[in-house]
Amino acid sequence: MEKVLRWRSKASMVDDVRESKPTISPFRHGRRSWRVHTSQVGLLAGGQYYLGRSFEIGECGILVGGEPDLKIDQKVVITFQVPGSQPAVVRGVVRNIEEKRKAYEVEFLNLDFSIKRAIRKFVASKTNKEPGHAA
Secondary structure, eight states, X not given: OOOOOOOOOHXXXXXXXXXXXXXXXXXXXXXXXXXXXXXXXXXXXXXXXEEEEEEEEESSEEEEESSOOOOTTOEEEEEEEOTTXXXXXXXXXXXXXXXXXXXXXXXXXXOOHHHHHHHHHHHHHHHHHSTTOOO
C-alpha cells in the first residue's frame, strides 16, 4: 500500500482550524498557569476604546469580557493593572472568542519584563492559596 502525501497551503490549514472551533483553546490551556483576575480593563481596537472586565490572566495573555465585536487575529491594545504593580499598556492579538460569555482571549505581544514578573507573582500567590495545595 502506497501512502500519498498532499501538500496544503498554510492558509487552508488555518481555515480548517478556525472552522473546527475547538472547545478547549490551545492558547489558554497550554503549559502556562492562568488564574482568576477580575478587574476593569481598557481595550483599544479598530480606533475605538472600550471598557471591559478581565476574567483570567497569565504570562501569555488575558481573558477579557465586554461589548466590542472583535475578530480572531485582530490586533488590540489593552490596559490593565495586576494587583501590586503599575498599570500596563500592552499590544495583543485576539486568539479565541468564547461566544457564551462574550469573552476574548488576548495573547500579549510586547509584555514588559516587570509586568510579566508581576503576573507570575500574582499567579503564584493565587496558586498557594488554593485548597489542597501543598506548600
